[in-house]
Every structure is written in structure tokens, then in C-alpha cells.
Amino acid sequence: MSGRIDLMGEAALLVRWPAELAAAGAPLAAMTDLQRDPLPGVIDLVPAIDSLLVCFDPLTIDRTQLTDRLHTLATHPPLTALPTGRELVISVHYGGIDGPDLDEVAAQVGLSPQEVIDLHTATEQQVLMIGFAPGFPYLGWLPLVLHLPRRATPRVAVPAGSVAIAAGMTGIYPTTLPGGWHVIGRTDVTLFDPAADPPALLQPGDRVRFVNAETQRR
């Protein structure tokens, strides 16, 4: 069982792992390894659910050194070196106008809205990747009972701060964007601030615990 390396143009290589290694954290482990001991010429690393895109300057990179290193990471991702990430708590207003899909999600999975909230707040979720829009985090994984496909018809505008679930993951909309995830709540935190360093609040590897803003207040 090992990953494969594909060319993505002359300036990038895509390392992809089979599901078991990906679920065990191979993309983040490989990214951490390349950050701790960087290769000259590597410009950017883009982790995703089951892959890591390695972007480099084709005119200065030592290609043999790069492919050797990526081959090692593809076959033996250093899972023991997985980043523990920071621990963050994000407060969410669940349901109502903040989470218009909460009741429908509850009905679909056969639970009460409160049980959905309890499950969502009980599970620590890791930032698997940032994508789709600046600062949009994909967090996983949700308990199996909350695994739902996307909405059949996407919304044209999902408000900023919306906390939504789909495909076993939680996503948070940094700005108002079109989107097809089930919106179950909203948070007040700023996810993307271009003036901050880094601009994205959440980084791959961070662990997030969602808390119910209403319960917190009491």
C-alpha cells in the first residue's frame, strides 16, 4: 500500500495516498516533514484530503533529490511525526436563522436538532485542508451518523461565518459565498484577515472543538 506521484505541469508534483494512509494523516505528515527539512526550490505545499501538491521552481530544483524525497514520503509517510496542531474552541450559534438547515439535517439522520448539536460539539475535528476560498477550512471527521451528501441545489449566497456540514466534514464560510453544504449554525470568528500573518485563522493540522454559544452564555 503506497501513494503515487503524478506530474501537474512542469512546476508541481501531486502525491496521492490510498484511503487508509490518507485517513491516518499522510498528507499532513508529509507536509510537516517538508516544512521541517525544506528542499531548496520548493515554493508551496497544498495539502488536501488524500494528497499533497508540491509546487517548485523547475529551473532551480534538484529534480532527482525531489522525486527521491517524495517517493519516500509516498511509500512511508512519517505518520509518527504528525503535527499535533493548535487546539482552538469555536463558538457556534446553532439553528434558527443562523443554521437554516439544522432541522432538515436532523430529520434526514433521524435525530432531534439538539442531538445533532450535541454530536457536533462532542467531536474534536482536525483541519484537513484549506481550499475553495481563502481561509475556508475542511474539518474532519464527523461521526458516521452525520455523514450526508451535499444539498441537491446549492445556495447562491451562504452568509459569512456559516458553519456547515457535508461529506463527513465541517466547513466554515469565511465570506459570503455560493455553497452546497448544509448550514447548521454561524460563528462570529474572523476566518480570513489579509492583514494578519498568517491571514487564515485555521491552519492544516489544527484541532477544533465547536461549542454551543447558547449553552455557553448560561
Add this chain to the structure above:
Amino acid sequence: MDRFALAVANRLAGNRPDAPALELTAGGVQIRFGAPMLIGLAGADLQAYLDDAPLAPWCSAIAPAGSVLRLHGRRDNWGGRTYLAIAGELTAEWAVGGAGTCLAGGFGGYQGRALRAGDRITVEPRSFTAADGMRWWPVERRPAYCAQPHLRVLPVPQHTMLPEAWEQLLKTTFQVDQAASRQGYRLAGATLPTHQLSLPSFGVVPGAIQIPPDGQPILLLADAQTTGGYPVIAVVIGADLPLAAQLLPGDRLAFVATDLATAHAALAEQAAWLATGPEDDESGELLAQAGAIG
């Protein structure tokens, strides 16, 4: 979008190649200079005039205080973007390591948006001489800009999942759809085979050719998102991205397969051109001013 023309405009103005500059798309713009400035113009010929005098692209010039640069639109049968660099440092909002404008995110550059009438841009000036305003960039050190370019592509192994799409990609003449932005162009002219492939999102790059389920390809460009879930069957080589950057909606293009060695050689050639710098040969400058070159 056209990083080669941006670098040349900056070199003509004596700036570092990646200094902030203005990307002027499709013409119809007027810029008044509040002080004497050394400028570099490179990219498509959008019929530029400095006051009443025609100003050829790929040249430097000195804009007197109060002079107005006007761009009227495409003259040749190709080109959509030209770059205006000004000697010194343009004041811009830096974000995420660059001075560029992220239109989708609404940050960076000038208030995170495209420029409009009445906007004022400030420049940290740098001194220059009359000779600085007489430089030009020879045609043999430019990418092969043309109408209906044949963009060279490297296959991405995912094309084996959609073998017919890859074959048709190389046989078809496409047209840039009205749905075209700095993020990417939708390509019309042929529908590649439709599919139901659903992949976990993965990192993508400018130049990647995505095939959405409806079979109408998308060519990702400078403002491409960092990840995408549609299959990518090919990537346009870096040396040909300037040609793609000059296309406007309605323009035609085609793709030809190439190999890694060719992609490297083409990129190295462009880097060598950019390393040589502009010419200050007066006869060349006069030819360019007369419109014989460019």
C-alpha cells in the same frame, strides 16, 4: 496574468521584474500623470497614446507632468492585456506576500478592487535620465504572441481516466467563452465527453485544464483557486501562459502535446531573455515608435 509582459514593463522602467504595476485589460482607459514619470509599457498593442503621440508597447517613455496616457483597444488580431510600470514603487496594499489585487477576496492592490475613474495612485518616485525613456524590448526576445495560439500542454496522469477527453482536447479548436475571468476561462467550441467522476479535492495550478461533469473544459489562470475537485487532464506549460493571458472572450485557441524537456527549455529561454534587459539602441527605438515593430 501575463507575467512575462509584466516583467518586461518593469525592466523598461528600471524596476525589479516583479514590482507592482498596472494591468490594463482591453483598453478604454485614461491615466493622467501628476509629475514627470519614466514609464514602461509591455504586452498587447491596445493603441496607446501619450497625449497625441502614439506609444508603441515594449518601449519605455517619459510622461511629462499633466500628460495623459490613453488606451483605445486592440489593434492587432491578438492581445487583451498590457502592463504599465512606473519607475519607483507604486503604493499598493500588500497581502499574502504580494501587491496584487484579489478581486474574489476583495483585498490587496488598490482597495481590493479594479480601478475606476477618479482613483489616485501614488508612486515613490525614482530619478531617471532622458536616455531611460528611449529603451525598447526586441521582438526576438518575446513569447510568440499570435491570434489562435497553440498552447503546449503536459498530460496529467488523470487523463487516463478520461482518455477520450484527452484525445479530443488535442483535436479541437476552442473559443474563450464569455465566462472568462482572471480565475479561469470556460472553453467553448466542443464538448468533451461528460462524466460522473467525483474526486476528493486536490491542489491545482494556473494552466491546469479541468473537465467538469458537463464536459466543457475550464483553463485555470493566474487567480486560480488552490484546490479543485474536477479531473485535470493537462496543464499548459509555464512558458505558454503569457499567450493564454492575452486571450479575450471570443478568441480561439488550440492545444498541442509536449514533453517535460521542451517545457523546461522554453521556460529557461524566457528567463534568459528577461535576464538580458532592454536595448537602448536609438534606431530600434525609432522603428518601434513608427509602429514597425510590435
